[in-house]
Amino acid sequence: MAEKTINPLLKSGLEYGPIVAFFAAYILLKDRVFTFGGTEYEGFIAVTAGFVPLMILSTLALWRLTGHLSKMQVVTLVLVVVFGGLSVWLNDPRFFKMKPTLIYLFFAGALGFGLLRGHSYLESLMDAHLPLSKEGWLVLTRRLVVFFLGLAVLNEFIWRTQSEEAWVYFKTFGLTAAVFLFFMSQGSVFRKYGVSKEDDEG
Structure with a gap:
């Protein structure tokens, strides 16, 4: 399938928006501790927990709009989900x-x-x-x-x-x-x- 052309600003936003959001959220929440299910999670883990689904949604949106994902984007998404998920699951x-x-x-x-x-x-x-x-x-x-x-x-x-x-x-x-x-x-x-x-x- 040929790649569809979309607004360059929108494309950049979908590619780099999650990274910027991760950084901004970390700066705001880095010193906070969140309790969920009786377990305490530091700000970094909480931000990671939000980053993983955001990365999935932005990548799916990019694929939906352009009809194409590069191999680098696919591999990056898989590693984000796997290792981000492990960090949240194991609180590490x-x-x-x-x-x-x-x-x-x-x-x-x-x-x-x-x-x-x-x-x-x-x-x-x-x-x-x-x-x-x-x-x-x-x-x-x-x-x-x-x-x-x-x-x-x-x-x-x-x-x-x-x-x-x-x-x-x-x-x-x-x-x-x-x-x-x-x-x-x-x-x-x-x-x-x-x-x-x-x-x-x-």
């Missing part, structure tokens, strides 16, 4: 904090597997249509594998050694900025291996 925030690590390890592993076969899965994985030659895709994929592994290690370091609030800031802003800066720094790859649309089709 560590599972949710490990989620970014597993996401980056999964994509590094998938891309690395493709490289071992001499292929780049990057374009289909990210639903990208960048005008790169085959060699360019391989170069970019190798760099992204290393980058994802680095983010996985960094996330483990942050949540295990820093405060919970520091990790929330890192997850909300640091990881997003890191991915943005990575692609901004790859200008030399796009210049060296870039091809025109006509050449790519030919």
Whole structure:
């Protein structure tokens, strides 16, 4: 099914709205404790309990409006539901904090597997249509594998050694900025291996 075009602001809101909502709710509720069924839950767990269904609803809305979800969106949603659910069910925030690590390890592993076969899965994985030659895709994929592994290690370091609030800031802003800066720094790859649309089709 071809992807339907929707308002870019609406699309961005559905993709990033839950993350912004998670951050705002955490800032408001981080010092509160909630009692449910005789069990006390800290603010982080309560916010996670709200984030999981919000993420499900926003992803379903995005699929309904566009008729399409990327592999990255599907994998991310599954890991949010599984590890967010475990954190709430077991009343243990560590599972949710490990989620970014597993996401980056999964994509590094998938891309690395493709490289071992001499292929780049990057374009289909990210639903990208960048005008790169085959060699360019391989170069970019190798760099992204290393980058994802680095983010996985960094996330483990942050949540295990820093405060919970520091990790929330890192997850909300640091990881997003890191991915943005990575692609901004790859200008030399796009210049060296870039091809025109006509050449790519030919």
